[in-house]
């Protein structure tokens with residue numbers, strides 16, 4: 001089958017549905033921020049000039065504010081009033097000021113402090129804009145704190161939460177691994193080397209063995225005068241060990257470097273394993289992750305049944321020829337989104353190329369996998385896809401092979417491919433399942 005992957009520009013405006021509140025007496029900088037944030041991130045900005053305005057803005061129950069930005073160019077008493085209102089709403093706050101004296105810095109440290117931007121001439125707006133984007137992005141990078149529960153650990157969790165990171169805590173290696181398995185957002189782990197089982201060695205070993213966790217950044221925390229422990233932590237796989245004494249500012253600066261690295265690594269990983277057009281996993285990832293899942297399913301007691309479905313759009317060339325490639329792309333994106341929804345988090349779905357998708361079905365014996373695929377087939381036949389050229393019905397044909405663990409993954413895929421071929425020849429918009437044609441069984 002001829003395959004062609006057409007590149008498309010991503011729209012610059014991303015509707016995020018995020019609301020932030022801005023307290024600033026300067027209308028022009030407020031307008032700049034509202035415009036840039038709206039255009040580039042779909043963020044909606046509610047602007048007010050003082051505490052009275054803020055009270056009115058916060059009383060709007062239709063808004064779900066995630067962040068406040070406060071320009072400190074106000075009398076001290078007004079700042080206290082503004083901070084009082086924001087604390088009552090528990091809103092993380094980014095403060096902006098010309099120069100901040102120590103007394104004010106200490107006061108701000110007691111607030112839900114997301115960060116401080118010190119104005120530097122005409123670039124202040126850009127700096128504030130970048131700081132807001134960084135904070136919004138922090139929501140995608142979870143921090144896992146591992147070590148004994150203590151007042152210091154709770155304070156750190158609260159402080160990093162104010163910087164908008166999702167926070168998880170664990171006291172043992174097994175608890176930490178459970179968090180890492182369950183929450184793909186965790187990008188940085190902070191491991192208290194002094195108060196972890198065996199100085200964290202077993203946990204670091206487990207993490208480094210698991211390829212899926214290779215993008216995780218690990219910061220070790222060492223007690224004062226424990227250079228040996230710090231070196232052991234680095235040898236075991238920590239990316240950095242910060243040894244006491246250190247200030248919160250130093251910690252945050254170091255942490256932020258790892259947060260940015262985690263984001264960049266994730267971005268590169270996505271480029272390598274995602275399909276550009278649909279955002280689904282690509283063929284490479286399917287062939288990396290598929291055999292891993294097969295091995296894990298067969299090692300489980302009792303073994304988990306698996307099946308492999310090859311899903312191909314029917315007469316897609318005709319659709320392209322009739323409506324053009326752009327519309328074809330639009331249909332592919334919608335098909336991918338439906339398949340993703342149908343696969344949920346249980347099954348692995350990928351775009352294998354062109355208009356062909358693979359789905360590795362976990363935990364379904366062959367007959368149940370067949371019922372599942374029948375439902376996919378039927379839903380495409382029954383629910384048209386809304387496009388700019390009207391509602392179009394796109395059907396799919398599916399070849400479904402059982403995975404018995406003896407055959408190699410690509411042999412299973414070949415078996416599914418042969419079954420798909422039969423589905424096409426028998427009239428399309430149908431599922432052909434292994435066993436319905438004896439010649440199609442996968443061979444080891």
Ligand code: GH3
Nearest residue numbers: 001002004005006313314315316317325328329354
């Ligand atoms: P069948 O029912 O036998 O599968 O017929 P078909 O037309 O779907 O299959 P065929 O292999 O003849 O044509 C596949 C078409 O898919 C041709 C190709 O241009 C189109 N295609 C592949 N990749 C893309 C893509 O990324 N975007 C668009 N719009 N079309 C694509």
Ligand code: MG
Nearest residue numbers: 312313314315
């Ligand atoms: Mg096709």
